[in-house]
Amino acid sequence: MRSNLVVVRCLAVLLVFSVFQTPLEARVEPSHGFNMFSAQEEVQAGQQSAAQVSRQLPVLPDSDPVSIYVQRLGEQLAAHAPGEKWPYSFHVVNQKEINAFALPGGPVFVNVGTIQAADNEAELAGVMAHEISHVVQRHGTRAASKQMAAQLPLAILGGVMGQGALSQMAQMGLSFGVGSYFLKNSRKAESEADLLGTDIMYDTGFNPRAMADFFAKIQEEGGARGPQFFSDHPDPGNRAQAVAKEVATLPRKRSYRSESAEFGDIKQRVAGMQPLTAQQIAARQTPAMNASSGSVAPSGSLRNFSHRDFVISYPENWQVYGDQNSAVTIAPQSGVSQNAVAYGVMINTYQPEDANVSLDQATHDLLASLRQSNPDLREIGHDEDIRVNGVAGRSVDLIGTSPLRDQSGHPSRERDWLVAVMRRDGSLLYIVSIAPDKDFESLRPTFEQMLKSLQLR
Numbered sequence: 506m507r508s509n510l511v512v513v514r515c516l517a518v519l520l521v522f523s524v525f526q527t528p529l530e531a532r533v534e535p536s537h538g539f540n541m542f543s544a545q546e547e548v549q550a551g552q553q554s555a556a557q558v559s560r561q562l563p564v565l566p567d568s569d570p571v572s573i574y575v576q577r578l579g580e581q582l583a584a585h586a587p588g589e590k591w592p593y594s595f596h597v598v599n600q601k602e603i604n605a606f607a608l609p610g611g612p613v614f615v616n617v618g619t620i621q622a623a624d625n626e627a628e629l630a631g632v633m634a635h636e637i638s639h640v641v642q643r644h645g646t647r648a649a650s651k652q653m654a655a656q657l658p659l660a661i662l663g664g665v666m667g668q669g670a671l672s673q674m675a676q677m678g679l680s681f682g683v684g685s686y687f688l689k690n691s692r693k694a695e696s697e698a699d700l701l702g703t704d705i706m707y708d709t710g711f712n713p714r715a716m717a718d719f720f721a722k723i724q725e726e727g728g729a730r731g732p733q734f735f736s737d738h739p740d741p742g743n744r745a746q747a748v749a750k751e752v753a754t755l756p757r758k759r760s761y762r763s764e765s766a767e768f769g770d771i772k773q774r775v776a777g778m779q780p781l782t783a784q785q786i787a788a789r790q791t792p793a794m795n796a797s798s799g800s801v802a803p804s805g806s807l808r809n810f811s812h813r814d815f816v817i818s819y820p821e822n823w824q825v826y827g828d829q830n831s832a833v834t835i836a837p838q839s840g841v842s843q844n845a846v847a848y849g850v851m852i853n854t855y856q857p858e859d860a861n862v863s864l865d866q867a868t869h870d871l872l873a874s875l876r877q878s879n880p881d882l883r884e885i886g887h888d889e890d891i892r893v894n895g896v897a898g899r900s901v902d903l904i905g906t907s908p909l910r911d912q913s914g915h916p917s918r919e920r921d922w923l924v925a926v927m928r929r930d931g932s933l934l935y936i937v938s939i940a941p942d943k944d945f946e947s948l949r950p951t952f953e954q955m956l957k958s959l960q961l962r
């Protein structure tokens with residue numbers, strides 16, 4: 506039955522073709538694969554990772570002329586991307602090595618080194634069309650889904666589909682951030698991105714061969730600048746032939762877009778820039794503070810702090826930052842820097858917008874507001890009821906990014922334990938216990954002891 510139908514369809518198409526002489530345009534269909542992420546989670550995952558990328562890499566401001574140009578070129582290409590309309594955004598990293606990468610759901614990053622190496626606009630467009638294609642094909646979340654499915658027992662996997670792949674991913678300590686395994690594409694993903702990229706190039710008016718030419722050029726040049734691109738985008742082999750084969754399925758065009766004056770200006774501008782090397786970027790990420798687990802160890806004896814709204818006991822060798830009328834951080838001296846807490850306890854109040862909400866709703870509003878200043882803060886597990894000296898409260902476990910770096914210069918994972926209690930006036934008093942993930946359990950008894958001592962006024 507099925508094959509007959511195909512024959513009928515082919516005949517119909519041939520008939521239309523021969524009668525009207527319209528060109529038979531073939532377009533690559535985006536591939537689909539097992540994916541635990543909803544479209545919404547896909548976008549969320551990319552945005553969280555983009556915020557992290559901006560903190561770790563020297564991303565040029567959006568107002569920089571180079572960023573503006575790349576954003577505009579990206580928009581032209583993305584307008585011809587098939588499939589779901591992802592919220593694309595385009596950014597430039599002030600890095601010397603030739604590379605580009607795409608995060609799930611739209612953010613695309615291009616290194617200054619890539620623009621420096623491109624001889625014409627079509628070559629740069631080729632790299633960007635290729636990255637857009639990774640977004641279209643959802644290669645990052647597909648790779649992450651595969652990994653999670655391999656690690657999780659079937660029973661949990663069922664739950665994940667309902668509860669959200671993003672939080673499950675965070676719980677497993679996986680991410681799409683800088684250096685993420687999921688941004689290193691497979692050869693199969695590469696050839697898919699090349700083919701789809703060919704169509705996007707063509708439909709935007711560029712000569713698609715420029716994409717393969719550029720890849721071949723940086724591969725030939727080798728040197729210190731190229732390999733990074735090929736470690737994230739491995740050569741699937743016969744790139745040029747595959748692109749040529751795809752181009753042959755498209756209607757012949759007499760001419761492609763010619764050189765833009767804008768590209769010339771930008772080329773000149775980047776030629777004068779001195780982007781940082783990967784090594785310099787890593788060195789820039791020196792530890793924000795120098796706290797070792799030993800220097801933050803709490804002493805056994807306690808002392809009381811009396812605030813306008815509460816009283817709490819804390820280890821004698823920790824400090825109180827703030828006063829009896831303000832938000833307060835109680836922490837070891839080496840556990841805090843000017844604007845970040847790596848080890849310690851923060852106590853603050855939160856006024857829900859709606860005065861009559863439940864404790865549960867107020868806690869969720871609070872979490873949403875905390876997430877605005879800490880975009881990668883994620884809830885793990887479910888929040889629970891808790892009683893703090895007879896007062897009903899909610900307890901939530903979170904993970905985020907610590908201001909401390911690990912030995913390889915990457916930010917360490919942070920555990921945050923939030924407890925919120927409702928005060929008589931409907932506002933929340935909340936206390937967040939903070940430590941790098943690896944040290945959290947050893948500090949937990951101290952955090953619990955402090956919470957037990959908390960008395961609302």
Ligand SMILES: [Zn+2]
Nearest residue numbers: 690695698738
């Ligand atoms: Zn690629």
